[in-house]
Amino acid sequence: MNQIKRVVIFGGVHGNELTGIYLVKKFDRAPHLIARSTFETIALLGNPQACAIGRRYVDTDLNRCFLRQDLANPNLSSYEANRAQEISQIFSQKNSQQSDLIIDIHSTTSNMGLTIIAASNHPDNLQLAARLNLLYPNLKILTPATENRDSSVLRSLSKLGFTVEVGPVAQGVVDASLFCQTEELVSTILDVTEAYNLGTILPVKNPLTIYQSIGAIDYPRNEKGDIEAAIHPQLQFRDYEPLNPGDPMFLTWDGESVLYEGKSTVYPIFINEAAYYEKGIAMCFTQKSIVSQ
DSSP: OOOOOEEEEEEOSSTTOHHHHHHHHHHHHOGGGTOOSSSEEEEEESOHHHHHHTSSOSSSOGGGOOOHHHHTOTTOOSHHHHHHHHHHHHHHTSOTTOOEEEEEEEEOSSSOEEEEEESOOOHHHHHHHHHHHHHOTTOEEEEOSSOOOOOSSGGGGSSSEEEEEEESOOTTOOOHHHHHHHHHHHHHHHHHHHHHHHTOSOOOOSOEEEEEEEEEEOOOBOTTOOBOEEEOTTTTTOTTSOBOTTOEEEEETTSOEEEOOOSSOBEEESTTOGGGTTTTOSEEEEEEEEEOO
C-alpha cells in the first residue's frame, strides 16, 4: 500500500444526520483524538448551511453533486453545487505523490448497523476493509458495482476510503450508542491506516464477504405517482437478509402482498430509508459474494 498522507473526515454532508455533525465538532474541539504521526487528518462539515438549519440540504443533495462535469461547470448556482466545487479543491491541490483517504460519516433510518461503502474496489481499499472486518465481525462492507470514477458521491473524490453508514437512527436525532460505535470505528480506521504507513501490520489473507450494489426499486405507485404500498412487515428492518423469488416485498393499503418477482436471491439494503422517498427508492438490491485477498 502506498503511503497515505492525508485523511479527510466529513460529517454533515446531510444536515439532518447528526452523528457525523457532532463527531466533526468533537474532533474540532479535541484534534488530538484524530491526530496520527504519519499523516495529516482534517475534519470538515460537508454542508454547513444545511447543518445550521437542520435540513438534509439547502437546494439539492450535496452527495449527488460530484460528477466531473458538474465540478467543472462555473455556471451552476445552487449552494450545494458550489460547496461541492469547494470540497473538490481540497483534493485537486494535493501533491501528485500523495494519497488521500476519505471517511464520510452518514446515518440512516434503515437497519444497516455499522456499514462501510468502499470508495473503490482498489486492492488497497479492500485490504483496509478486510482488516476492519477482522476487528468488527458484524461490520458490513458494500462495494461499487463498477469502477467508473465519475461518480456523483463525495467518496469518489479519492480511490481510498469509505462512506460510513450507521443505523437505524431517526433524522435529526443522535443515538448515543451508535454515536460511540461510529467514533470507535473512525478511530480504528485511523489506527489501521497508521499501521499500514508504518509497515507494522501484515496484509489480511482471510476471505472477505462483500455486498455489491446492483440496483434499486421504487414503491408501487398509481398513475398519479402516489405510493400505493408500504414495505411488507416481513421485510421491514431485514437489511442484508436474503430476499428470495416469491417473498413478500410490499403490502398495499388494501392488505395485498406484492411479491419479489426477480429470478435470483438478492440482499436488500436501505430498506424504507426516509431520505429516499423523494428519490423514488424503496430499497437497494445487492449481491453477496466472498472475495479472496
